Amino acid sequence: MQATTQPVFFKQGPKPFSLLLIYASLSLALLLVDVRWQILQPAREAVSVLLYPLQWLATAPVSAAHRVSDFLVSQTELQRENRKLQDERLLANAELLRLNALRQENEQLRHLLATRDAQHGKGALTEVLYDDRDPYTAKLVLDRGETAGVKLGQVVIDPLGVVGQITRIQPLTSEITLLTHKGHTVPVQVLRNGLRTVVYGMGKENALQVHWMPLNADIREGDELVTSGIDGTYPAGLPVAKVSKVDRNPGLAFAQVRCLPAADVDKHRFMLILDEQRALPPQPPAPEPFTPKKSRKKETL
Structure with missing residues (x-):
């Protein structure tokens, strides 16, 4: 009678622990070699170029949210600063107008004082x-x-x-x-x-x-x-x-x-x-009214 053999359903190979040790050793050796001679730099650059679109798609929502937030904050700050500057400008304009008015009044007062001095201080x-x-x-x-x-x-x-x-x-x-x-x-x-x-x-x-x-x-x-x-x-x-x-x-x-x-x-x-008033001499008296004299012929009659 021939001995029956069981079918092989799984491929036989190294055990997982052995594979872990092998791959860990290779990784360690690759790291040491890369640190010493930078042999994987071109590979990293190529991989980074290939992964850039995926990175951009992954970070696009977050970047967009940050930009919108910054825009809104900037607009609010600009509006607040603009309103503050407008208020300061209005106050400065009002102060400038008041100073101009005071300057004109001072000039007028100086001219009036000079005029009073010309009138010997009488005024x-x-x-x-x-x-x-x-x-x-x-x-x-x-x-x-x-x-x-x-x-x-x-x-x-x-x-x-x-x-x-x-x-x-x-x-x-x-x-x-x-x-x-x-x-x-x-x-x-x-x-x-x-x-x-x-x-x-x-x-x-x-x-x-x-x-x-x-x-x-x-x-x-x-x-x-x-x-x-x-x-x-x-x-x-x-x-x-x-x-x-x-x-x-x-x-x-x-x-x-x-x-x-x-x-x-x-x-x-x-x-x-002015308080300078010159006293004029009194007006001459009015002349006496003229009375015509009577004629002598009427007296004799």
């Missing part, structure tokens, strides 16, 4: 509180009144010339009528030749005008008009106006002379009230 600085409530009048309300020694008729000037005259006083405030007020008059003379005349105000929005000027009068465009001082109210020599137009129409009896105020009557905040 009081005043500040404009507001315009008169009537829009059809050219008047201003000042912060000095009767308690500060303000009197009716005092002249108000700015660094450029005459502004107006005190026409109403109260205990704490006073009212000034500007040159441009309709019907306001100022005795003046032409600085160039001494020709005397009177300047009339024509309204808040209109220029000044000289009335009753003969056609042949020696007055021309560009002439400067200063106070003549003959009324005892305005000191002599203060700038009042400048002739802007002279119309000598032969069909009219008088020349049409228009002027512009020398002072900035509606711009300045601070002004100077």
